[in-house]
Amino acid sequence: MGTSIAAKSKAIRRRETLIAYLFLLPALVIFTCFVITPMVMGFVTSFTNANMGGSKFVLFDNYIRLFKDPKFLRSAWNTLFIVLISVPAVTAFSLWAGAAIYRMSAGARSFFRCVFYLPVVTGSVAVVVVWKWMFDTYNGLFNYIGTSTGLMTRGMDWLGNSTTAIWCILAILFTTSIGQPIVLYVAALGNVDQSLVEAAEVDGATGLQAFWRIKWPSIMPTTLYVVVITSINSFQCFALIQLLTSGGPNYHTSTIMYLLYETAFTNHQYGYADAMGVLLALVIALFSALQFKVMNGGTTE
Amino acid sequence: MKVNKKSPYYIFCLVLLVILALLFLFPLYWIVTGSLKDKTAILIKAGQAVQWFPQAPTGANYAKLLANQVSFSILGLAAKMPAAVKWLGNSVFISLAAMLLTCVTASLAGYVLAKKSFYGKALIFTLFVCAMALPKQVILIPLVSLAKTLGLAESLWSVVLPIVGWPFGVFLMKQFSETIPTSLLEAARIDGAGEFRTFLSVVVPIIKPGIGALAIFTFISAWNEYPLQLVMLHRTDVKTIALGIAGLQSEMSTDYGLIMAGAALGAVPIILVFLAFQKYFTQGITMGAVKG
Numbered sequence: 001m002g003t004s005i006a007a008k009s010k011a012i013r014r015r016e017t018l019i020a021y022l023f024l025l026p027a028l029v030i031f032t033c034f035v036i037t038p039m040v041m042g043f044v045t046s047f048t049n050a051n052m053g054g055s056k057f058v059l060f061d062n063y064i065r066l067f068k069d070p071k072f073l074r075s076a077w078n079t080l081f082i083v084l085i086s087v088p089a090v091t092a093f094s095l096w097a098g099a100a101i102y103r104m105s106a107g108a109r110s111f112f113r114c115v116f117y118l119p120v121v122t123g124s125v126a127v128v129v130v131w132k133w134m135f136d137t138y139n140g141l142f143n144y145i146g147t148s149t150g151l152m153t154r155g156m157d158w159l160g161n162s163t164t165a166i167w168c169i170l171a172i173l174f175t176t177s178i179g180q181p182i183v184l185y186v187a188a189l190g191n192v193d194q195s196l197v198e199a200a201e202v203d204g205a206t207g208l209q210a211f212w213r214i215k216w217p218s219i220m221p222t223t224l225y226v227v228v229i230t231s232i233n234s235f236q237c238f239a240l241i242q243l244l245t246s247g248g249p250n251y252h253t254s255t256i257m258y259l260l261y262e263t264a265f266t267n268h269q270y271g272y273a274d275a276m277g278v279l280l281a282l283v284i285a286l287f288s289a290l291q292f293k294v295m296n297g298g299t300t301e
Numbered sequence: 302m303k304v305n306k307k308s309p310y311y312i313f314c315l316v317l318l319v320i321l322a323l324l325f326l327f328p329l330y331w332i333v334t335g336s337l338k339d340k341t342a343i344l345i346k347a348g349q350a351v352q353w354f355p356q357a358p359t360g361a362n363y364a365k366l367l368a369n370q371v372s373f374s375i376l377g378l379a380a381k382m383p384a385a386v387k388w389l390g391n392s393v394f395i396s397l398a399a400m401l402l403t404c405v406t407a408s409l410a411g412y413v414l415a416k417k418s419f420y421g422k423a424l425i426f427t428l429f430v431c432a433m434a435l436p437k438q439v440i441l442i443p444l445v446s447l448a449k450t451l452g453l454a455e456s457l458w459s460v461v462l463p464i465v466g467w468p469f470g471v472f473l474m475k476q477f478s479e480t481i482p483t484s485l486l487e488a489a490r491i492d493g494a495g496e497f498r499t500f501l502s503v504v505v506p507i508i509k510p511g512i513g514a515l516a517i518f519t520f521i522s523a524w525n526e527y528p529l530q531l532v533m534l535h536r537t538d539v540k541t542i543a544l545g546i547a548g549l550q551s552e553m554s555t556d557y558g559l560i561m562a563g564a565a566l567g568a569v570p571i572i573l574v575f576l577a578f579q580k581y582f583t584q585g586i587t588m589g590a591v592k593g
Contacts, residue, residue, distance in 0.1 A: 020419040023410060024409070033447075115325050117575075126564040130332045281439045
């Protein structure tokens with residue numbers, strides 16, 4: 001009797017397996033073909049000197065070359081700089097804005113959420129072309145406002161100046177990064193246990209005390225999630241740079257992702273570019289590992 | 302919750318948010334008004350008043366944009382249409398195809414990963430999650446040679462398929478599928494419904510909000526997947542609207558009216574889609590962050 005039940009359950013499990021794989025098949029085929037395969041290809045190519053002529057295994061030569069390449073070192077520093085500035089700025093601002101917005105009426109909440117999400121929806125290209133125009137030396141709005149109010153004596157070349165260019169990138173990156181964190185914070189604050197907040201108010205806690213003692217700990221998982229996604233996006237900053245400065249002037253705004261693009265698609269050094277990709281992936285994977293640790297460690301809800 | 306709507310801090314926040322909102326809306330306003338200005342109105346000269354609002358709105362920029370024709374062949378027939386319209390059509394095709402394929406493949410896969418127990422499940426799920434942790438953009442180079450090998454060079458599918466393959470959708474649909482009561486699935490089985498029939502008549506209605514969120518999310522991100530489009534599509538007739546605008550900027554860098562007309566053509570449709578499905582969108586963003 002017992003064995004027949006076991007045999008039966010084994011037969012059921014086999015049948016379930018067959019059905020499950022039929023359902024999984026389309027997703028699995030496309031995933032294997034267009035995600036796993038290129039990942040393996042990129043990893044293997046990073047150990048070759050692949051270029052337009054051909055390819056030969058060179059072991060770790062590409063990786064050794066990276067750490068002696070001034071262009072790469074500058075791009076790596078710029079990438080780190082962008083992450084270090086944008087992550088705290090985006091997190092702090094979206095927390096403030098989220099906290100201010102979630103207390104408003106449903107209509108106002110939805111309006112502000114939409115407005116701050118707009119640059120994400122319109123996409124980097126539309127955003128960049130209008131900012132590039134506003135930053136223009138001769139026809140730009142910023143120089144017009146600067147000179148006509150007397151703040152500046154003459155117009156400046158915002159994007160061609162090695163000091164200001166990266167700040168222009170950071171400003172635009174900021175506008176395209178805060179949309180998602182604000183939505184997340186508004187949702188997370190809505191899930192905070194109201195009875196705790198009310199109890200604190202009855203006990204005479206000020207608004208600020210109630211925030212730091214009760215709300216801040218309960219939205220901590222959201223904060224960590226926001227930090228991680230903002231870091232990942234900042235590490236991969238590419239479209240803005242390609243469209244706005246092409247990494248210039250003299251690689252002062254180049255990032256790893258931009259240099260990878262230039263190395264592969266302008267200079268056709270695929271092996272060397274893939275080595276940059278693997279290195280960047282390793283750094284980002286570290287951040288992502290943190291993300292999944294956070295997500296599986298009992299988070300929002 | 303009681304909120305003191307008259308507290309000075311609340312007023313301060315509101316004023317600051319309104320100012321910021323106006324600043325965020327301004328670039329969009331500048332695109333649309335810029336596209337309606339003629340060649341002299343668009344220039345900003347020192348000592349001359351800037352036209353904050355186009356004094357003599359003109360459709361000349363749009364006419365110029367649409368005058369640029371592109372030839373292509375469809376089903377073996379030669380055809381001709383304004384390049385910008387073709388680019389818009391290509392963007393719509395990529396977004397719709399990516400959206401439909403992602404929703405079908407991800408809801409099928411997410412459902413069995415959440416509700417079935419089978420050999421190899423843990424391995425497959427781990428693979429999906431690990432791939433999601435890696436940055437999308439670093440596989441661009443191998444993807445280009447892969448597309449060539451598969452005969453997809455300069456094809457819109459070379460942009461669609463990598464987006465569909467990205468495991469985020471499977472992950473999201475698995476989370477939504479966890480909420481399906483197992484008793485409902487058993488009841489359907491007892492009633493003699495086949496597996497696929499159960500999926501269509503029991504599972505899909507329950508995970509519908511999830512599918513809606515995934516659909517709008519995929520549509521918008523495919524529309525804006527600029528890096529992938531940039532490395533895959535080069536011929537004028539297969540460009541997307543994003544690539545088209547970027548091309549206008551690099552070729553006609555000082556014709557701001559024309560560039561803004563292109564930008565408006567690319568931005569306005571996707572904003573309308575976003576506003577129409579905003580409810581689902583917000584839900585999708587929040588669900589993606591919640592533990593499964």
